Amino acid sequence: MLSKQEIFGYEPDQKYSKPVAYFSMEFAVDQALKIYSGGLGFLSGSHLRSAYELKQNLVGIGMLWKYGYYDQIRDSNGFMKPEFIEKQYSFLQDTGIVFTVQVHDAPVHVKAWLLKSETFGTAPIFLLSTDIPENDELSKSITHILYDSNEATRIAQTIVLGIGGAMLLDILNFEPDVYHMNEGHSVSLNFYLYAKYKSLEEVKKLVVFTTHTPEMAGNEAHSYGLLKEMSFFYHLQEHEVKSLLGMDGENFNYTLAALKFSRKANGVSKLHGEVARQMWGNNAGVCEIISITNAQNKTYWRDAALDDAIATHDDEAIIARKKAMKLKLFSVVANQCGKLFNPNVLTIVWARRFAGYKRADLVMQDWDRFLTIVSNTRYPVQFIWAGKPYPEDESSIALFNHIMGRARPFANCAVLTGYELHLSALLKKGSDVWLNNPRMYREASGTSGMTAAMNGSINLSIPDGWVPEFANDQKNCFVIQPASNQLQVQEKDSQENKNLMDMLEKTVLPMYYDNPGKWLGILKQAAADVVPAFEAGRLANEYYEKMYKV
Structure with missing residues (x-):
């Protein structure tokens, strides 16, 4: 098992000694590591670079995308063409950790890789992959393409990030005082924490959330039936989820659920904080939404x-x-x-x-x-x-x-x-x-x-x-x-x-x-x-x- 020194490569500053796990679907930390699509990744990459400079006790939890987002090339007429090319990364450390996550009521094997802090000057980042020999082809494909267009695959990706990431932290014996969801993709981690602590209030003590999406259509949602079928709710039934969070309707909205699971949330500019409060503030049980404006390293x-x-x-x-x-x-x-x-x-x-x-x-x-x-x-x-x-x-x-x-x-x-x-x-x-x-x-x-x-x-x-x-x-x-x-x-x-x-x-x-x-x-x-x-x-x-x- 990795020691804290092996994970961090530095001694965290006492000012930032509180242990934090930062979950993000994408990180843009260096041109060599193509696991991001745009602004969300640029933000998380800069955040973890500055966390390293400040020697914060923070680890990133992300995904190792085999084909990245996509490679943008030109077709024979000179117009844009997406191309999916397999990536290889010799600089990631194989942690030797493989564990299973239930997806669609079947075990999916997940392997953890470590981007060490000294490689690109970031806080350490654990990257999860299902593209390993233990899995069948369908399970391998979960971590192939960032934001896969297939709905079931997208849901599986969020399960691996959220539940899988929380499981990994337990395996590592890294006990965060804070689980930070950077956007709603990792919201499934809360169902894992709920099974562990048996109390919504206990979960809320541990979880914070950053929302980045000021238009309703951009906030991910899927039907309760499909999510239950995919094992998204961990051990909970659909009616139990609705009762726990006070959420009705046909679709489970990731952002609304994240706001109900968290003790505090933030928009990413003062203006966006106002917009977010207008969007979500009338829903019972949502947490306080403040503003912390994004920044770059x-x-x-x-x-x-x-x-x-x-x-x-x-x-x-x-x-x-x-x-x-x-x-x-x-x-x-x-x-x-x-x-x-x-x-x-x-x-x-x-x-x-x-x-x-x-x-x-x-x-x-x-x-x-x-x-x-x-x-x-x-x-x-x-x-x-x-x-x-x-x-x-x-x-x-x-x-x-x-x-x-x-x-x-x-x-x-x-x-x-x-x-x-x-x-x-x-x-x-x-x-x-x-x-x-x-x-x-x-x-x-x-x-x-x-x-x-x-x-x-x-x-x-x-x-x-x-x-x-x-x-x-x-x-x-x-x-x-x-x-x-x-x-x-x-x-x-x-x-x-x-x-x-x-x-x-x-x-x-x-x-x-x-x-x-x-x-x-x-x-x-x-x-x-x-x-x-x-x-x-x-x-x-x-x-x-x-x-x-x-």
Whole structure:
């Protein structure tokens, strides 16, 4: 059995001595470990990096996805194609631990691997896999693909994460004072704890929950009948679950159940905390929902040379370093798209998970006006898009390919594939403007803009998610004025497109070319304001102070 020293590789700081188990379906800690899809993983990865820096007594519980999320490549026509390629990781430690979890009333063998703290500079992370010889092919497939499109497989994944993760902690003799569910995927762990402690109140003493999803449709739910059939409720019957949690209806909602099992929960920005309380606050038995705004780990994301230049107000060094970083990004553009971008031209990047509400194509909505901007020789501009749609989301894939087709004729517009940690860092370091234009109240946090600001890319953003806590228009960012809530969706999109284009034409472009001193002032102010308020050391400390302490 692994000792505590073997698990951690460091002695936890007394300030953070309370033992915590942090459950997350995805972790983005390094480009080499492809077990994440997007923002949830970026957040959990930064959290565990800062937990390591602070020497917290915290372990991650996650999944070892054989094929990752997917590899984003191009088909023979140059459009996006998802590809599923087996991954191998020589740097994970085989713990030798194999145990069984009931799935669909049958034993599924689960193997635990350890990502040691010193490998990538994170708190230790245990990763669970069912792709082992002891299992049949169906059981092996549970941990093949992150967010598998098959409903039964998705449910099985949440059982392995939640119940399997809690079982592993018992096998390790690691007794957490806190089980932290990062999103609702691991909610099944509570049924294991209930069987152990025989009391909802005792479970609530141990469990906290972070919700990331501000739209009802995005909160996972399945029928009670199917979940019971899949062994999701551990030893409980359907009527017992409904009675225990005071939940009726046909479907079991993961988020609502998590809020009823937890002693405390949090939204991931102040605005999202308000939205979450409005969404769930009227349900009897839900816990208090506070706000702890997401953050990103600066040690991982920063460029040291740029950071030093900003700290010393060396404007010449800032300009030179930004151009050098732009050239690194533009080599990827040239390789993928056959286009040679100019480091002296203002470069705008839209890059994040592809979903309809994020409006990747908003800048293109008034096509004539878009043509005017991209053909402007006095104030030239370059656009880059990148991001991964869910591989079964046909509408988002169609949007990605639509943008790709429209951008193709322009020498100053590019759409990149392979949006993972490495490309994300290049885009943040090589852009001048980081564009973020979701529909209001749909973005819980949106952390990509934080790391952009750490790397001299100025946010041009709708004031949603974390942005209202940071934004000082034309002092540390550019704010896109949101449309009235009284308008219909199409009218809002049209108005916000106009506001976005006005900001680009009248403020952003002229300032970049005609007033570089003011531009650099905004860049430096953004870098100063984003740390420590939106650096993950603050986040990791705040979870101990506000969520883990009783």
